[in-house]
Amino acid sequence: DTGVSQDPRHKITKRGQNVTFRCDPISEHNRLYWYRQTLGQGPEFLTYFQNEAQLEKSRLLSDRFSAERPKGSFSTLEIQRTEQGDSAMYLCASSSPPGRAGGEKLFFGSGTQLSVL
Amino acid sequence: KQEVTQIPAALSVPEGENLVLNCSFTDSAIYNLQWFRQDPGKGLTSLLLIQSSQREQTSGRLNASLDKSSGRSTLYIAASQPGDSATYLCAVRQGSGGSNYKLTFGKGTLLTVNP
Numbered sequence: 001d002t003g004v005s006q007d008p009r010h011k012i013t014k015r016g017q018n019v020t021f022r023c024d025p026i027s028e029h030n031r032l033y034w035y036r037q038t039l040g041q042g043p044e045f046l047t048y049f050q051n052e053a054q055l056e057k058s059r060l061l062s063d064r065f066s067a068e069r070p071k072g073s074f075s076t077l078e079i080q081r082t083e084q085g086d087s088a089m090y091l092c093a094s095s096s097p098p099g100r101a102g103g104e105k106l107f108f109g110s111g112t113q114l115s116v117l
Numbered sequence: 118k119q120e121v122t123q124i125p126a127a128l129s130v131p132e133g134e135n136l137v138l139n140c141s142f143t144d145s146a147i148y149n150l151q152w153f154r155q156d157p158g159k160g161l162t163s164l165l166l167i168q169s170s171q172r173e174q175t176s177g178r179l180n181a182s183l184d185k186s187s188g189r190s191t192l193y194i195a196a197s198q199p200g201d202s203a204t205y206l207c208a209v210r211q212g213s214g215g216s217n218y219k220l221t222f223g224k225g226t227l228l229t230v231n232p
Binding site for chain 1: 121149151153158159160161162163166206208210218219220221222223224225
């Protein structure tokens with residue numbers, strides 16, 4: 001499978017616990033994005049990496065959220081002290097370098113569904 | 118702040134019908150626009166990407182048009198099939214300014230094609 005891979009697919013946790021999600025992008029993609037989607041809404045941007053550098057963070061990303069992309073390969077998104085409002089689908093996407101024919105098309109993973117009880 | 122609106126929120130049609138989904142955006146200074154499909158509980162699949170300099174893109178039974186000046190895009194699906202049932206999302210990427218990495222999504226149109 002050469003698509004974007006996310007793990008786990010589902011996570012149920014109790015309020016106050018820490019959780020970590022992993023994303024493996026398509027191997028030749030240097031851009032990686034995290035989005036969050038709640039029921040009935042479109043995805044909302046959280047953060048963006050170009051290689052290992054985190055270039056942009058949304059105001060949605062409170063200080064309880066941290067994302068890393070060591071060595072510019074896989075990425076992790078950690079949520080500390082989870083709250084019920086964090087329950088959502090967390091989506092990872094990657095894209096090829098800009099300038100290619102057809103523009104920068106994003107490829108999404110299947111997401112991690114987080115439920116905070 | 119860019120806002121993306123999709124109309125209708127839900128659409129139910131009989132198999133074989135041609136249909137149009139609408140997307141509008143408030144800031145016309147976009148870099149590109151993408152249409153995605155999302156199946157329940159799944160991630161997004163990119164269907165068509167239109168650069169700001171283009172007017173339309175076609176893939177199989179799908180045709181997407183872009184009128185940047187009026188802030189509108191349409192996704193045309195010909196000869197709809199039950200397998201087309203999904204949520205269709207429109208997303209725009211800004212062409213300038215600091216936040217030109219992110220996509221701004223609409224809430225989607227839930228399409229049901231009945232056999």
